[in-house]
């Protein structure tokens with residue numbers, strides 16, 4: 001039987017960052033995943049390190065926007081009708097958390113994590129020899145209507161209060177930054193302090209390699225048999241069981257598969273999302289991710305091509321892909337940027353793991369000594385991965401956490 005100080009379950013960006021931070025503190029750690037590091041949700045995101053995020057994506061308050069979603073006309077969202085009864089309670093909680101006052105509260109509670117997001121990645125990227133994947137060129141959000149731009153007022157006021165710099169631009173100003181964009185929009189906001197990576201998979205792989213260089217062990221295996229044996233956590237592996245004082249569940253959208261049998265049921269919802277890579281036609285190129293806000297997609301330049309990512313789809317995690325949002329958004333995307341042919345036969349699909357209050361869970365599992373949770377990072381798993389790794393490792397090792405972890409405690413769902 002192998003003994004370790006900690007078993008980290010899930011080698012996405014979150015679990016790999018936790019494992020690396022634990023190894024940096026001298027713990028003997030096994031990082032277990034059924035796939036190689038970074039190949040699930042953390043593979044396919046838009047690569048944005050959104051340290052300047054203020055409000056989370058919210059439930060539509062505009063009845064017309066809601067009607068468009070209901071009629072399956074909205075490019076930004078889709079749903080499976082058969083899944084609605086299952087997701088309805090989560091949607092009601094998400095709607096309640098989308099009230100203006102609650103959004104402001106969320107922005108304040110999340111600020112300490114977001115404020116550290118980029119610096120923590122920069123530190124890990126440097127020690128992993130992976131700084132070449134980082135692009136510190138901000139990101140650009142585009143608004144086609146004056147109404148959509150004016151709806152930003154509260155968010156921009158809060159950005160000022162938080163000391164987050166941004167530049168409000170017209171179409172000409174935005175096209176100075178991104179000359180390949182067509183002037184089909186009226187307004188833009190340039191968030192200059194955001195960063196992005198050119199290959200999210202390669203970043204997780206680099207963190208995993210650094211973890212191994214520090215003596216950590218990456219293992220292929222199934223996390224579901226995790227159980228408590230006396231004072232330890234035990235995971236049965238093909239090579240024999242591993243025992244550890246600590247186990248960390250960092251399984252993103254798959255966390256309930258392990259937690260439910262242990263009696264831990266937190267209100268995790270999923271927002272499925274897709275991406276497809278395209279070549280730009282001619283010399284068309286982008287220097288940073290660009291979001292078309294009213295159409296709910298992002299164009300992110302990656303090593304693989306221009307990655308077009310979609311908004312949310314409410315459907316069972318394991319139901320077959322239904323990438324219908326591409327048909328709805330492609331006319332707008334092609335009008336904005338000259339996309340060539342898709343580079344793969346079919347789009348990639350992943351699931352954003354989301355709690356209804358748009359905050360992750362980072363900290364001890366309720367009622368289970370030595371079990372720790374790090375999941376539910378929603379639209380910001382890449383952004384917050386490195387900061388989460390540090391925060392959880394500090395909590396597990398008894399160090400003073402760099403920020404108050406209370407807003408991210410699982411206990412908030414028991415009150």
Ligand SMILES: Cc1cc2nc3c(=O)[nH]c(=O)nc-3n(C[C@H](O)[C@H](O)[C@H](O)COP(=O)(O)OP(=O)(O)OC[C@H]3O[C@@H](n4cnc5c(N)ncnc54)[C@H](O)[C@@H]3O)c2cc1C
Pocket residue numbers: 009010011012013014015032033034035036037038039040041042043044045046047048049050221222223224250251252253254257272273274275309310350351352353374375376377378379380381382383384
């Ligand atoms: C289209 C899209 C665009 C996005 N864009 C951004 C963005 O620009 N910026 C940003 O910050 N975030 C973005 N996100 C969100 C981000 O990708 C996720 O929040 C993040 O990847 C979650 O990471 P994770 O490590 O928690 O989960 P995962 O990457 O899913 O890791 C969980 C791991 O658990 C493993 N696993 C599952 N079940 C088992 C089992 N039974 N046994 C063993 N291993 C198991 C999986 O193989 C996987 O490797 C986007 C998401 C999507 C879908």
